Amino acid sequence: MSEIRKVSASAGAEWLLTGFGLLKRAPLALGSLGILWGLGTSLVLSLSLLVPALGTLLQFLLLLAGPLFMGGLLWAVREVDQGRPARPAHLLQGVQEGRAPHLLVALLPQLVGALLLGTLLLVLVGGPSGFQHLSEVMLKLNELSQSGTQPDPAQIEALVATLPAGRILLWLLLMLATFAALTLALFVMPPQVMFQRATGVHALRQSLRASIHNLPAMLVFFVLAFIAIFAIYFAVMIVALVIGLIAGQAAAMAVAQLLLMAVLMPVFAGAVYAAWKQMLAPADAGSTPPPSSGHVFEA
Template identity: 50%
Template structure:
């Protein structure tokens, strides 16, 4: 049974700042892990390009490897937090610890959500209306390509209300799925929690601390945008010397080298605070707790 701590809304900012702080403590080792993942992903996609028949299999492999990579980043972040050195071998540490299957299972909520929402779209809108929507979209693309203005009558017969309701449901389900996995991996890795319990604890912790989650997502979005624009400007300058292709490739690697360790550090810090293993609290009052 896990104890879920109530944290203030400002904790969302603390998680993000902690992620940057951990990256500053070991910028080269943590960035190296991200670059290695980027190179491995590039290698897999090159195989897919070389062998078109393997494209679907390679994409599926990358999807399965995603949770394992992020878990490896979490492991490296904890090493840095505890004063040890992060190394490339940490990318495989979750596999060596026997957590690979549990981490891959965390993808199931996303798969089930996609299937359910796809089926719900057909039920709510209907096949004929979806076909009509596709035709309208194609017509609007043709008009936009020709430089014309779309005719409002094109969308007059579309079931706008049902589509908006479906989009709202998609947003709610998307948030629920993300919250189910937000701190599930640290529990699996560091507390040996069963994957189902880990996802349940993660969802309840995020719901219980929804204000902190809102602050975190807002600030993380701003930070990622700022880092992306800053590094893109540098890439545009490098493009004058190295060429656009190489400069854009370097930009993607630099962006990944910054963003991934920060997000891993934020998730690690959030796990410590919300599930009782952290010490940071915003006030002297004892935290409110719920049992799960």
């Protein structure tokens, strides 16, 4: 079992800066991997709409591809960090290295969490009849919001009053707690599988322990990451607005999605890689992430 190192709260900011710094070192190479990921996702979703009979199968394949692509993107990030070029083939490096089964273990806690939350919701709202009533109320509220007229507050209040508000609030709190636990367990799981040859279950356990052990750094990282995502999204929407005036809204939305994938996925992978190096990586992997430029936010 690898040693879990304690880092300062400011390390969370360093992880994010490292992600931007690595993207800045190889923007085309790493950005193209994010675009390939986005193109693959868009293609699968388009096929599922064109061929509804294959929709479930295609979306299941897309679900399986997520952990594999993340493992490959992390491999490409390490190549850039160590002075080697990132290549499109790296996106499937997890399959080539025989790490696919262990990367796919990342789906296991998500499946268990979804089943538990679904069961809890069913119990808290009073069984199948209560769940059906909740669905009907949500459908009516959605119809009121899309009617184009000002909804009657009394009508909305009457609909909400028929629901077990306290139990639904409890379920929402449990959902937030489950999401937080899954995030901590999955955060540095893929780099352990790819670079330390750890099994999927062991990597999940170590990721959860390392994240809890360094909770202040995790909180700093996610707060700053939220701010960065908002800023990137705002910049991409400005670009999409210009493209929309030239080529139409469909082209603008497609370009916006690919630009977001080209920036967000490599930056997030770089941050995860930096967090793994500081908290869990063996000594020969280097525990200090590469220095970041002071101008990374200008990009």
